[in-house]
Amino acid sequence: MRRIVMALVTAAGLTAALGAVAPAQDAPADPVEAARQKYLGGAYAEGFREIFPYARQGNAVAQNVVANAYFYGNGVVQDCKLALKWTQAAADQGLDRAMHNLGAYRDLGCFGAGLDAAAAERWYRKAIDAGFLPSHARLARLIASGRTGTPDPAAIRAVLDPAIAAGDADAVLALAELQFRGEGVPRDRAAAAASLRALALHANKAAVLLALARFHLEGIDDTGPDLPAAEALLRKLVEVRHAEAGPDLARLMIEGGGWWQDRVQGWATCTWARRNAAPDTKPPIDAACEALRPLVPTDELIRAALVAARMK
Amino acid sequence: MLRLEDFPGQPADAALARQWLEAAAAQDYPDAFTDLGWQFESGGFGAPDLTEAVRLYREGRRLGASQSVLNLAHLTRKGEGVPEDAKLALALYREAAALGNVEAANDLGSMYKGGIGTAEDRVTAYYLYERAYDRGYARAGVLLAWMRFEDEDAFWHAPPYALATCLWALDLADGDERSALQEDCDAMEGQLSPEEVAEARTIYGGL
Numbered sequence: 001m002r003r004i005v006m007a008l009v010t011a012a013g014l015t016a017a018l019g020a021v022a023p024a025q026d027a028p029a030d031p032v033e034a035a036r037q038k039y040l041g042g043a044y045a046e047g048f049r050e051i052f053p054y055a056r057q058g059n060a061v062a063q064n065v066v067a068n069a070y071f072y073g074n075g076v077v078q079d080c081k082l083a084l085k086w087t088q089a090a091a092d093q094g095l096d097r098a099m100h101n102l103g104a105y106r107d108l109g110c111f112g113a114g115l116d117a118a119a120a121e122r123w124y125r126k127a128i129d130a131g132f133l134p135s136h137a138r139l140a141r142l143i144a145s146g147r148t149g150t151p152d153p154a155a156i157r158a159v160l161d162p163a164i165a166a167g168d169a170d171a172v173l174a175l176a177e178l179q180f181r182g183e184g185v186p187r188d189r190a191a192a193a194a195s196l197r198a199l200a201l202h203a204n205k206a207a208v209l210l211a212l213a214r215f216h217l218e219g220i221d222d223t224g225p226d227l228p229a230a231e232a233l234l235r236k237l238v239e240v241r242h243a244e245a246g247p248d249l250a251r252l253m254i255e256g257g258g259w260w261q262d263r264v265q266g267w268a269t270c271t272w273a274r275r276n277a278a279p280d281t282k283p284p285i286d287a288a289c290e291a292l293r294p295l296v297p298t299d300e301l302i303r304a305a306l307v308a309a310r311m312k
Numbered sequence: 313m314l315r316l317e318d319f320p321g322q323p324a325d326a327a328l329a330r331q332w333l334e335a336a337a338a339q340d341y342p343d344a345f346t347d348l349g350w351q352f353e354s355g356g357f358g359a360p361d362l363t364e365a366v367r368l369y370r371e372g373r374r375l376g377a378s379q380s381v382l383n384l385a386h387l388t389r390k391g392e393g394v395p396e397d398a399k400l401a402l403a404l405y406r407e408a409a410a411l412g413n414v415e416a417a418n419d420l421g422s423m424y425k426g427g428i429g430t431a432e433d434r435v436t437a438y439y440l441y442e443r444a445y446d447r448g449y450a451r452a453g454v455l456l457a458w459m460r461f462e463d464e465d466a467f468w469h470a471p472p473y474a475l476a477t478c479l480w481a482l483d484l485a486d487g488d489e490r491s492a493l494q495e496d497c498d499a500m501e502g503q504l505s506p507e508e509v510a511e512a513r514t515i516y517g518g519l
Contacts, residue, residue: 200435204467228409232443259412
């Protein structure tokens with residue numbers, strides 16, 4: 001099939017937490033900025049080497065890049081403790097995205113370690129006060145999860161509405177997902193689907209498409225689930241290498257219910273997703289895949305391992 | 313679906329066709345019910361008999377023939393032979409698509425695009441078309457091309473790329489289908505500037 005694969009934005013978290021990538025033509029005079037652009041451009045080891053001395057000297061932007069490198073293991077050996085140390089150093093200096101990252105570290109953990117909901121809320125709120133938009137959606141989800149106490153719908157809307165008004169797609173997505181599940185806010189599937197569809201039409205973002213696919217798996221209106229539609233969306237997401245969609249597609253293929261039933265390919269898809277997961281998404285992907293393991297006979301698990309080994 | 317004129321060099325013989333189809337149906341061969349139903353629906357055996365067509369499609373559906381389910385979905389959507397029921401039609405398109413019928417998956421996309429039996433959802437329609445096209449269904453490629461051409465408010469709006477998509481889809485088709493789809497691509501080309509057409513040709517040839 002000859003066609004351009006329209007790339008979906010999958011690395012939203014990375015760019016949001018590090019700031020924007022500058023256009024390539026005007027090389028920044030600031031050495032910290034130059035090193036940061038190298039790092040963001042994928043030259044991790046080189047960028048890290050150049051920026052590390054500035055982090056040692058106390059430059060907050062440099063410290064935040066060093067923290068990111070340790071968190072994801074980009075250009076260095078992955079190390080949660082060092083990631084936390086450098087994030088904390090940058091956040092203590094008041095860098096908005098470092099405060100957000102520290103909140104995220106306490107909220108989502110580093111490979112499941114370091115969770116502290118109260119600290120997460122505190123740092124998200126500091127980032128919000130500093131005007132950092134992506135923290136709104138994260139904080140709303142944290143409150144809705146009930147990990148900071150009984151969720152209050154008004155408090156959740158108070159966090160989300162300013163970001164939605166400012167045009168933040170993550171906040172629209174968060175409200176739609178919470179409304180769909182009735183988590184922390186009143187359940188309203190029609191409103192959730194309508195705002196998500198409008199968002200998905202304009203924003204080519206993998207997280208939005210994955211939410212829509214999950215809506216189809218559950219059933220958006222009284223017509224019930226739409227597995228063929230979910231399959232089409234999830235297949236697209238795996239095609240553009242969005243690892244978080246892996247367990248959803250794997251479950252569909254393993255449980256069956258249509259022509260796509262294939263337990264070997266399903267488990268291979270899960271294995272691929274775990275291998276390609278970023279540290280902050282790995283624990284939920286692992287858990288979702290492990291829940292599927294009992295549904296796959298042992299000989300098919302082995303065959304799936306061989307298939308997965310050939311998947312990039 | 314069987315069409316009685318589909319066998320060049322053989323004189324069409326509706327009575328003989330019916331005899332063989334009924335023999336196959338008597339052995340519960342699923343697609344025989346689809347083909348018999350289609351002859352009753354399209355009038356291959358004399359005057360169309362939609363009631364009998366529906367009965368045969370239901371029998372085919374019971375045996376797992378996806379094309380029977382799809383034909384039943386069309387009739388239910390149009391209200392021919394059965395009461396018009398958009399929601400039931402939607403469920404039948406889903407059922408046929410889940411059985412692996414790629415045309416049904418494409419038509420399910422059209423239900424979402426038109427907001428028939430469910431709320432309008434162009435995003436789901438777009439990816440259903442794209443998936444059906446990836447699975448080799450040429451018409452889905454043309455419908456996908458039209459969305460890329462017309463949906464100015466969507467992120468996939470790209471007219472030259474739309475024409476290139478249409479031309480690729482055309483390569484998948486042959487015969488009558490190809491000439492029908494050719495008209496779509498020609499109509500699209502007619503609405504583009506010469507520069508855009510040239511760009512589309514470059515994209516088409518370059519991949």
